Amino acid sequence: MKKLMYSSVLYTILGLLSGLFYREMTKAENFSDFSQLNIVHTHLLVLGTIMFLIFMVIEAQFKLTKNKKLFNSFFYIYHLGLLVTVAMQFVNGISTIKQLSVSPAIAGIAGLGHILLSIAFVFFFILLGKNIDKK
Template identity: 35%
Template structure:
């Protein structure tokens, strides 16, 4: 589980850095004037904050409190789904905006991004449930009397 969290954080770091580079280069190459007016402008910060920072915090909490393997795997999977939908919609819509494709203005992109945000929200609630369970388990083992070896 800890390896999975570490690898996931590293993956989102790479995606965040690459999408920032992509945003800079595609807007420069296409001569797009107002770079901050596209969804590409915030895609890399979503990947870095929600992908890298959140998953590193979860990694530290999982290491500290011994979060269960099964629930931890489900959390990571759901987090990837939610963040993937959000990030993917932002990158595609932003690219279409830069290229001037009318499909960029479709409400579909807001729907996909909104769905991703809803999955992320639900997954965050699920993580608090997992964390509460791990804290109770940690509290229970901390209050057990020490055994004396003969």
């Protein structure tokens, strides 16, 4: 359960720092259009902070961490998927603000991050289904 809490704390810090970075970067560059940096803050707070708080509530009810192998698969793949997705948003956003060309590979890598998140959710629902059956 502490892994989930620490994850939530981590994403709260990252979310707040990304919001600060966005504000200062756009102010320094005198940029007022849309870039991917606009939504990094929200992605980190919702998919990180809030989701891990929800996972904690579900863990308290269904003891998901008892199935260590499946839980760890979900846990680490979710982190990897979220961090890859957000990193590509940073790259894309900074490139947009700095008016640099962005390789199509950035979108492809971001897509891999989304695929990893989807795989993590599949593991989560399998884990949840097994624990609901036990209860």
